[in-house]
Amino acid sequence: MASNRWEWFHRWGSPKWYYQKSSVWTPWLAVLSVVLLGTGLVWGLAFAPEDVKQGNSYRIIFLHVPAAFLALAGYYIMAIAGAIGLIWRMKLSFIAMRAAAPLGALLTFISLFTGAVWGKPTWGTYWVWDARITSMLILFFLYLGVIVLTDAFVRKDSGDKAGAILALVGTVNIPIIYKSVDWWNSLHQPATIKLTSAPSMDASMWYPLLLCILGMYAFYFFLLLRSIRTRVVEQDKSKAWVKEIL
Amino acid sequence: MAIKLQLNNLSCFYDDIQLFKPVDLTLRKGEICRVMGPNGAGKTTLLRSVGGLFRGYNGKVMLSDEASRIHYLGHRAGIRDELTCIENLQFLTQYSLTRTSIDSALERVGLIGYEQAFPDELSAGQRRRLLLATLFCMQFDILLLDEPFTALDVDGVALIAAQLKNIAEQGCIVLYSTHHADAVLTPNKTVMLEVSQ
Amino acid sequence: MYFDSFAEFINMGGHGPYVWAAYGVTFVSFVIYLAAQRRARKEVERKIRNRIRRELNR
Amino acid sequence: MTIWHYFLRDLKLYFRNASELTTPLIFFLIAIAMFPLGVSPESALLRPISFGLVWVVALFCMQFSLDTLYRDDFSSGALEQLVQHEVPLAVIAISRTLVYWVCFGVPIAIMAPVLGLMLAMESSGFGVLSLTLLVGTMGMASIGAIGSALTVSLKKGSVVMTLIVLPMFVPFLIFGSGAVNAAITGANVSPPLTALVGITVLALSICPPAIAASIKMSVENG
Numbered sequence: 001m002a003s004n005r006w007e008w009f010h011r012w013g014s015p016k017w018y019y020q021k022s023s024v025w026t027p028w029l030a031v032l033s034v035v036l037l038g039t040g041l042v043w044g045l046a047f048a049p050e051d052v053k054q055g056n057s058y059r060i061i062f063l064h065v066p067a068a069f070l071a072l073a074g075y076y077i078m079a080i081a082g083a084i085g086l087i088w089r090m091k092l093s094f095i096a097m098r099a100a101a102p103l104g105a106l107l108t109f110i111s112l113f114t115g116a117v118w119g120k121p122t123w124g125t126y127w128v129w130d131a132r133i134t135s136m137l138i139l140f141f142l143y144l145g146v147i148v149l150t151d152a153f154v155r156k157d158s159g160d161k162a163g164a165i166l167a168l169v170g171t172v173n174i175p176i177i178y179k180s181v182d183w184w185n186s187l188h189q190p191a192t193i194k195l196t197s198a199p200s201m202d203a204s205m206w207y208p209l210l211l212c213i214l215g216m217y218a219f220y221f222f223l224l225l226r227s228i229r230t231r232v233v234e235q236d237k238s239k240a241w242v243k244e245i246l
Numbered sequence: 247m248a249i250k251l252q253l254n255n256l257s258c259f260y261d262d263i264q265l266f267k268p269v270d271l272t273l274r275k276g277e278i279c280r281v282m283g284p285n286g287a288g289k290t291t292l293l294r295s296v297g298g299l300f301r302g303y304n305g306k307v308m309l310s311d312e313a314s315r316i317h318y319l320g321h322r323a324g325i326r327d328e329l330t331c332i333e334n335l336q337f338l339t340q341y342s343l344t345r346t347s348i349d350s351a352l353e354r355v356g357l358i359g360y361e362q363a364f365p366d367e368l369s370a371g372q373r374r375r376l377l378l379a380t381l382f383c384m385q386f387d388i389l390l391l392d393e394p395f396t397a398l399d400v401d402g403v404a405l406i407a408a409q410l411k412n413i414a415e416q417g418c419i420v421l422y423s424t425h426h427a428d429a430v431l432t433p434n435k436t437v438m439l440e441v442s443q
Numbered sequence: 444m445y446f447d448s449f450a451e452f453i454n455m456g457g458h459g460p461y462v463w464a465a466y467g468v469t470f471v472s473f474v475i476y477l478a479a480q481r482r483a484r485k486e487v488e489r490k491i492r493n494r495i496r497r498e499l500n501r
Numbered sequence: 502m503t504i505w506h507y508f509l510r511d512l513k514l515y516f517r518n519a520s521e522l523t524t525p526l527i528f529f530l531i532a533i534a535m536f537p538l539g540v541s542p543e544s545a546l547l548r549p550i551s552f553g554l555v556w557v558v559a560l561f562c563m564q565f566s567l568d569t570l571y572r573d574d575f576s577s578g579a580l581e582q583l584v585q586h587e588v589p590l591a592v593i594a595i596s597r598t599l600v601y602w603v604c605f606g607v608p609i610a611i612m613a614p615v616l617g618l619m620l621a622m623e624s625s626g627f628g629v630l631s632l633t634l635l636v637g638t639m640g641m642a643s644i645g646a647i648g649s650a651l652t653v654s655l656k657k658g659s660v661v662m663t664l665i666v667l668p669m670f671v672p673f674l675i676f677g678s679g680a681v682n683a684a685i686t687g688a689n690v691s692p693p694l695t696a697l698v699g700i701t702v703l704a705l706s707i708c709p710p711a712i713a714a715s716i717k718m719s720v721e722n723g
Binding site for chain 1: 718
């Protein structure tokens, strides 16, 4: 029978290491995200020129696109964390997966909400069953599924495994869901509405957007690392290193 | 090679809560061992860990021969009320048996005439006997039994005890959990689980 | 600055309510998330401190 | 052959549990009958949405019948035994999914045109409706079986099951009802139908390892 020495190693070894390292990283990430997001958003809100077709409402893009980016990337981060946890039985990885789920759901919500309020002045309606919007909505449900499933288990080990399996099945599903909704959408509504309104974006709009995307990445990882820190402490509540910290 | 089962410093966890103090145990061919301990000490979990059904443990479970057939039979035993006695036995023995060997197993536990009966038509004790019948049919080197004596009458207890002895004499290792020291079966070893903390 | 006056900046050519709603809700949800995170952290710390105290008293 | 034994066992279990078999199908019928009562009995109103309704209700029906796929085997400890059997768990999982499909998917596909008729559906779509449900239920059964295996050890598993399984049914719904729509409007049926078959094959291929891992997790959870 296999020895569980590795599990032992991970269970006791890495959380402390992570906690120490992340206390160095998180302040830097915080500074980075404030600088990038701050500059990008102020630039985008106040200095970038108006869009010819959409007017000023396009300024929502500086939040909407970064949030949507990370909502999607966050799912893969969560699934990969889950896969690493399943394969190498790394506690820390499962903790990252658990932390990524609500954060991803939050970003999905933000991208849905900002999309809806952007849609009103642009298309005249808050909600259309557009391919992207619909698949974002389903992504939101997938996130909720992972959160609810992991929390449903009293035993954390089981919740970790279940969540990871579900997240992995979901990764196969996301492109399929997107493709199917895209196809369905083109069947129902001939391309009257295109979310990607500007194929060639002006540099004056593109630069702040890029800053915002980078800033949102930094902010995402800042929030994720912080959330993991709390969970790590909770996980190791009876360990000596946690007692030393407090 | 003689079969040997060795538990090295084995302790099971419910998340981070240790269920019992680490256990060391070596069992050789033909030995019967009893696992005892208070409720919630993790008797079932220990057996399941040895059987490979539970992985939340520290320490080692070692077999001298990797090819040893190890089988865990839980308290609930896997008997489905929708299947007849025969069908249940066929399922539990992985459909490896002929009808005649199943019949003879049923005969030995005193369930002749109940072949086509459904388990909910049997009494609790008879259901346990049905489970016992699987022990007559199965092929294994290490047998893990979770509370085999529960809900059995005196005859039943004696029958199971005799069969466990018989299995051990054939060169198997038997590890079972129980609540009370039964006079009918004297095991070679006893593991007392102590609740940790 | 692209806008001529602060009022215009707020108004955003009539699209002000939408833009500010989007930014506002995003900001508020991040603040709520951060607050929840902070509360969770405090709660965990409080529990662990109580635990340590219990163990010391024993 | 051993696999055949498992297949037969599962089939027996369903047929001896007659209520478990028929209740979802009766639900299918009743739920469809609610729509004319709740929306409108006008066939002009029902006709365009008829096949969509049949598909959506079939999907819910699948969802809640899949919930019990492993429940009794889990509570009786039979799942624990299955894990220890020499036949790979993935193979047993496929057999179980197939049995489920024979017991639910096929009857649903047969019932569907009749229910479509009740909703004043165009008769030109009946064949495709049956066909898409026949294929789609197979794919949904494999996805749903993962959800069922994941939640079987939970006390309130069915609520969780709904949440995790329904979003993944979306592509089946889209391509399935899309194909029926194409058949009725005279468009080319083969693209959505091919897509439906494709995702069903994909679902069938990812489900065995996922179900096996989920069952092991559930057994371990106890």
